[in-house]
Amino acid sequence: MxxxxxHYVTVKGSFKDVVPIMMKKMNMTRxxxxxxxxxxxxxxxxxxxxxxxxxxxxxxxxxRLSRSIDFTSSAGYKHMHYGVGDMSKMPPYWRIINYGGVVxxxxxxYFLDSSGGRVKPSPTSPGNQRFVxxxxxxxxxxxxxxxxxxGMYFIQAAQNWMKGRFHPMVRAAARRRK
Amino acid sequence: xxxxxxSESRNMELSLIYYLETEIEKNWTGVSITKNxxxxxxxxxxxVCINLLSDDVGRKEVGSDSLKHEYHLVIxxxxxxxxxxxxxxxxxxNTLKTGCVYYIHSHKSGSSGELNRVADGRMRIVDFINNxxxxxxxxxxxxxxxxxxxxxxxxxxxx
Numbered sequence: 001m002x003x004x005x006x007h008y009v010t011v012k013g014s015f016k017d018v019v020p021i022m023m024k025k026m027n028m029t030r031x032x033x034x035x036x037x038x039x040x041x042x043x044x045x046x047x048x049x050x051x052x053x054x055x056x057x058x059x060x061x062x063x064r065l066s067r068s069i070d071f072t073s074s075a076g077y078k079h080m081h082y083g084v085g086d087m088s089k090m091p092p093y094w095r096i097i098n099y100g101g102v103v104x105x106x107x108x109x110y111f112l113d114s115s116g117g118r119v120k121p122s123p124t125s126p127g128n129q130r131f132v133x134x135x136x137x138x139x140x141x142x143x144x145x146x147x148x149x150x151g152m153y154f155i156q157a158a159q160n161w162m163k164g165r166f167h168p169m170v171r172a173a174a175r176r177r178k
Numbered sequence: 179x180x181x182x183x184x185s186e187s188r189n190m191e192l193s194l195i196y197y198l199e200t201e202i203e204k205n206w207t208g209v210s211i212t213k214n215x216x217x218x219x220x221x222x223x224x225x226v227c228i229n230l231l232s233d234d235v236g237r238k239e240v241g242s243d244s245l246k247h248e249y250h251l252v253i254x255x256x257x258x259x260x261x262x263x264x265x266x267x268x269x270x271x272n273t274l275k276t277g278c279v280y281y282i283h284s285h286k287s288g289s290s291g292e293l294n295r296v297a298d299g300r301m302r303i304v305d306f307i308n309n310x311x312x313x314x315x316x317x318x319x320x321x322x323x324x325x326x327x328x329x330x331x332x333x334x335x336x337x
Contacts, residue, residue, distance in 0.1 A: 099312045099329060100215060102321040148216040153231060153252065156308045156331040
């Protein structure tokens with residue numbers, strides 16, 4: 001459980017071996033296992049979204065990263081698969097937000113104030129406006145970030161959350177069946 | 179926390195830094211230790227950055243005034259090559275598996291830079307939540323510190 005995968009960044013659970021064990025030893029039906037896992041994955045996605053929003057350092061934010069965290073599920077006869085955080089649906093900057101570091105290359109774009117108007121950046125004093133990437137060369141500036149971004153570690157927080165809930169969830173489901 | 183003694187959270191962080199600093203110094207040469215993420219970029223790699231990210235607090239029992247703390251600590255390894263990254267992170271994980279001594283720290287009288295340490299139990303590593311390479315982008319665009327980075331995320335308790 002809670003294996004960091006290549007496709008699902010937050011949590012990838014594949015229950016090829018676990019499902020028959022849960023069904024036989026705990027007298028759970030496939031539907032019980034499936035519904036318990038699905039609700040756990042949905043809760044994990046919600047927890048990750050809230051964690052990101054709670055730890056946003058610069059507001060107003062677009063909420064693009066937190067909105068992109070969702071869960072997917074697929075269930076076969078003996079196999080169930082749940083994933084939270086699909087890399088292909090997440091904005092490309094998730095790695096730098098999660099782990100921190102230096103933004104790789106200079107980027108063009110513009111700054112927005114809280115009312116949505118464009119702001120001319122000052123090269124001498126740091127502002128608190130949000131940067132929006134844009135390929136247009138008119139009314140845009142080249143941003144060369146110098147400050148280091150500290151990591152948010154939302155993936156690790158979600159993995160920890162999931163680890164703490166998987167076994168109690170299985171135990172509770174098994175108790176309900178008895 | 180009383181008088182000049184540091185809080186438990188701060189002691190956890192400092193105890194881990196002290197332990198890893200001592201062990202790395204004994205077994206490696208030229209590795210710097212920092213506790214500030216942004217400061218790590220001001221030092222030439224290899225650098226190991228250790229800091230406390232959060233403290234998960236909960237009551238030990240319903241209605242109890244005793245609290246249960248679980249500390250989340252992040253160790254970032256900034257290496258000079260992929261081989262060094264793997265060796266150094268393996269060394270850190272193996273060093274941490276048995277836990278370390280928990281010290282209560284305080285400032286030495288008359289010197290705010292130096293610390294007094296008094297052993298007070300052990301720090302136990304209850305979980306290794308993450309131990310993986312960090313790939314931020316293509317190597318040629320990256321800062322020298324981000325090229326060979328590794329992240330170890332642990333959960334620790336005082337026992």
